[in-house]
Amino acid sequence: SSYEHKLNFRRSKEACLSYIQDAMLQKQWKRAAEFLTFYVESLEKDYSREQIGPSEMIWRIGTEILCHHSRSSMKEFNCFMEQMKTLGVKRYLKVCLEHVFHLLCNGQIDEAYQNLSLAESWRFGEQTAIQNKEMKLIQAYRGLLDYYNWSKQKNILLEHGLDGFADLSVEQEMHSCFRKAVMNLKEIIKTPGVWDLFVKCYVDLLEFYGDHNEARQVLNEYAYNSRFPANPNAHVYLYQFLKRQGESKKSLISALKILHDIVPSHELMIDFNTMLQKSKKRKKRRLGLEVIFAALDYAGWKENVKAWSCLARQVKQIVISEKYLDWIKEEWSSRKDWWPAFHFSRYLAKRNWQENESLSYEKALVAGILLGKDCKYFKYVSHQGCKAQVKRFRMLKKFVNRHNLVCLRISG
């Protein structure tokens, strides 16, 4: 407090830190820099018992200030980072990594690569073993940059290829990058973690060189190995790969099943529903209905015409066949309390009609089936549609009227 007239080193630096913090929160970078100059002398005191010592503070704060301060340059930043590397051997690789990230964000790919190579060759007694996680990351990112280089070479080659020139040196370079990349990327994905970027690149490499088996294995591992954290993207990647490989619908469906469980609102749910609807198996069709209803529970899908058309198609088909009406009933029972306000309000009817006719058409169809011909949404849209003399709306009106009893069985 300000009435405290005693002061010691520790309290003084604590106060200094809180001024730095305030300045940073208010984006006053000059002021933060000013107070930081007074804070740095705490490096000369032993803080080994503290959790976060001054050297780490200075690294983190200094980085922030240099990133945002208008007068700082990459050169200054690099100089600062080099100093930070010498400051704490226990943090050496971490600092290297973060430095590399900054270089990458500023487009300095070559410098980043150099730094990664340098860091890779670092050895420091038992620290090397202690920091092996960071080392793995460093290797992985180097692998990533190798991939990036490979990709560049590949594009050059493809261009020249069209011209008919086969550039041997480029090709050799490309293969060399490939080997380096593969070696590093392969390593990191063995450890449980979220490695989307590395996996994608690795699979890309494997596919290019025709090693589909390895690619499939990698993706399966990534998606299904329980040691790895649940990751929707893993399933997406697997699905996309299987699709590229022209796999059967069955395997595609099984790939998407877990994705539906984890992320019912995923954009691939449309594809999923489409495949399921067409299936001969009853269970699959049933699942399809579940999938599309689940997707439309999410606000992000409210105005997705494709999704509504999937649902419309399926419920229409069911109503016509008069079989499996209980499917709709089951899906509708947990939704009938809130979907009307969520999707089928009069306000939305007006808005949808004004903004997107197709959307309103699909929705009206669904509304008419689920809520009957007297519901607000259907009445409004069909009325507007017929007034505008759009053919499909007349058809729609007829359809719903014709099947009204069926619809009542659903909504009842």
Add this chain to the structure above:
Amino acid sequence: DFNERCAQCSEVNWGLTDGGRYYCRSCHNVTERAREVVNTDFMTNSRVQTISKGLRKQEKNGGGCEWYVCEGFQLVLKKQAEALEALGVCSQMKDEILCNFWRCYLQKSKQAYCNRPAGETVKALSVCESSTDVDSEPDRPSLLHLLSLSESEGDLQTDCSFASSMSKVSESTSMYSGSVDGSLYLMKNQKEKLRMTMPMTLSFCYMALLWLREPITLSELLRFVVEGHIPYLNVFQHFPEKMKLCGLDLKIFCVESWPVYEEVHNKMLELAAFLDLPRFPDITESCFLHPDMLCIKYLMEANLPDELHNWTCRVVKKIGIGEVDFLTLVPGNKSTRKVKYDILAAAVIVVVLKLLFLLDDHYEWLLSDLAEERNKNNKEGGLYFEFRKWYEVVKHALDVEQKKLDEERAKYVWRCEKPLFYSVKNKSRVLKRRQMVVNLQNQFGKLSGSVQRAEKPSPSSFQLSWSEENTDGSCFHGHSLKGILQEKCGLLTAMNPDYWLCTVKLCNEKLCGHLAHYREVDFPQSYHFVLRLFSFLLRIQPSYIHDEVCMIEHKLFNKKLYKKLKYNTVLRK
């Protein structure tokens, strides 16, 4: 002695009157010059043995020399005295008073000026060679033992070697301290001899200043220290090159906190008793430290009307705190409460403000409104003092200064250019770190914009200043109190008939350290503001001023309290 020619007869033939004044023996002209009582008879006549004895054993590496801790402190005191001299203190302080106090201390603590220096008889404890691998980690068991000053010597490892002579001490302890007796110094058994510390150097200074009755209060002295006008923090950078400072010396000479008023004051009292000093020179009415004088200063600094001085003098007189015997320090006398001149004067002002304005968050504002009204019809030319206006002006200034002070605390620079290392092995690491610190300071200093650390502001006795020449009416010195006074039987008295006591019963200071226990929430905000103001000026906790206020109040209302202890605390004056 006194060598001036007599004003009347031009002779140089002086004697001393009973009153201590010089008189001319030839023409019996008595001067006003009094002989400064520089008592050197507090020193016993023992055989003097100087500290620095002829040939020094030069160390092979680094060209360092043997030095003792007390020599280090002597240097510190010298530097401090020089600084005080530069601030205007008379040279007698450095050359005579402080010097003699110090010599007396050395003698009494048997570090010098006596038959045998202390180190010789005490067995030095050092750890044997194999485990004296002092690297950069200062938490090896042996050092840790010394550093933590453990009481029981049984904690030491069993394979300790005992050195019985000085030379051996210097050899084996030189790894731990640049000084010869650094490790000895930190042994707890020195307690009875009042071991010297850095804060104690300030106690010495203050004691000398008090002896000479110089116009510097303790709070001012400490403020000058913090502001860097008096060497204290990093004073070791003034040690000569040959005096190598390392190892345990750091623990002795390096300071990492601001000196604390209470600590310095208490040590000063202990020291005065330890040195068997006689009664200090009288603090009379014309002394700067007398409450009447200090009140003038503080009233000015607090931007209060000069007229309040009459009231402070009245209070001082009434409770007898202006008496010579009350104010003058008699070392060793445990029955009297020792006077803290600056806090006392501030507290007197607070009491006077309570007497006139009550400060119950109510009455003072009513009075202010009244004064304002009177000011409108005021034809006398001078303004009546309005509490509200004063509060606004002073609060604003105080907030600004407090904010500056808070930032200064955060920006305080503790390290100096001369690096310190615990041991030689530590050195390169320390130097590397220093270099990095300097680099970082440069790098971020450039990004600080044009804000460069200004030169140390020159020392000033006043932290807040108010000028009557300001036309914005922000100076209240010349304001009259008539706006809040009334005439009664031809005398001007306060309109306020009431008073509230800070506490009905005083605590036992010896038991719980304070006379009362101050909590901001328990008291009116106006009272807290006034405490806060003086707390800022004196750089001490409000609670210390509050203690003195309680003490004064109890003296002032002694009789009434005696009778009315049971009833509520609001009294009629």
